[in-house]
Amino acid sequence: MAIEIFNRYEKKYIVSGKIIPQIQAALSEHMELDEYNKRRETYTIANLYYDTEDSHLIRTSLAKPKYKEKLRLRAYGVPGGGSKVYAEIKKKVNGLVNKRRSAMTLDEAYSFLQSGEAPKLRPAMNRQVVGEIEYFLRTHDLSPSVCLSYDRRAYFGIGQHDLRVSFDTNIRTRRYDLRLEAGIYGEPLLDEDLWLMEIKVARSIPLWLCRLLSEHGIYPASFSKYGTEYKQRLACAQDRIYAFVPQVRQEPAQTQRLETGFPLPAIAQWRSAGEMAAGNGRLF
Numbered sequence: 001m002a003i004e005i006f007n008r009y010e011k012k013y014i015v016s017g018k019i020i021p022q023i024q025a026a027l028s029e030h031m032e033l034d035e036y037n038k039r040r041e042t043y044t045i046a047n048l049y050y051d052t053e054d055s056h057l058i059r060t061s062l063a064k065p066k067y068k069e070k071l072r073l074r075a076y077g078v079p080g081g082g083s084k085v086y087a088e089i090k091k092k093v094n095g096l097v098n099k100r101r102s103a104m105t106l107d108e109a110y111s112f113l114q115s116g117e118a119p120k121l122r123p124a125m126n127r128q129v130v131g132e133i134e135y136f137l138r139t140h141d142l143s144p145s146v147c148l149s150y151d152r153r154a155y156f157g158i159g160q161h162d163l164r165v166s167f168d169t170n171i172r173t174r175r176y177d178l179r180l181e182a183g184i185y186g187e188p189l190l191d192e193d194l195w196l197m198e199i200k201v202a203r204s205i206p207l208w209l210c211r212l213l214s215e216h217g218i219y220p221a222s223f224s225k226y227g228t229e230y231k232q233r234l235a236c237a238q239d240r241i242y243a244f245v246p247q248v249r250q251e252p253a254q255t256q257r258l259e260t261g262f263p264l265p266a267i268a269q270w271r272s273a274g275e276m277a278a279g280n281g282r283l284f
Helices: 016-028 054-062 106-115 125-140 205-217 227-243 264-268 273-278
Strands: 005-016 029-032 043-051 067-077 084-093 096-105 142-159 164-174 194-201
Touching: 005 016, 016 142, 016 164, 016 194, 016 205, 043 054, 054 067, 054 227, 067 106, 067 125, 084 106, 084 125, 096 106, 096 125, 106 125, 142 227, 164 227
Parallel strands: none
Antiparallel strands: 005 096, 005 194, 029 142, 043 067, 043 142, 067 084, 084 096, 142 164, 164 194
């Protein structure tokens, strides 16, 4: 059975693609490839994030509280209705990441997250995690928010199985066609030559890995895929607002302005025709 509960620290790094081969070669001396990568260079992960209409979950996360949480569906590759996917709650408490997930079919997951009613439990499901997700759905009004996918190459530590290093590239996002079975496509999140490197460990990062990072000038970055997508979306919306040029209302050609600066029809209604005649046509 796949691991369904994770407790670990995660460090993220934005790395140039030019040095990725050197880093991965050095990792191979201490780590082994993920099982998926033994058959292919990278494997594809697709996620469907759920949030409130006003993006409460990701806005809270970006505020960097001591406790934050996200809900998503995760698939490996493009799933069909009967394919296995994972419903996941990802929490972070004082820097410690806790990920809890349960396997189910895509159809079961869609029905569960839309209705809030848990699917009929089967041996492959984690009863406790399903209950936690059910409670989460009762306390939040959630709907699909963003599809986010990427290609991954990952390593596990030899003799330190809690150590995991992953490299994500070709990160794509979209806020339309919010179905995992719709395929792997969307707008790029990072420049083409940049990779997201993550170190995940239950305890401390080993000394040899710290030295490797130092040799290549690689330093931690505060980065969230969903958070970065949300901030980029806000920036685009602000650009559209600032680019807006208001139209100046033109007065009709027949409206004449007098020395007072007011349009004639607006002031003429304040004075009778007799008063205007007595004043030789002057309004004041």
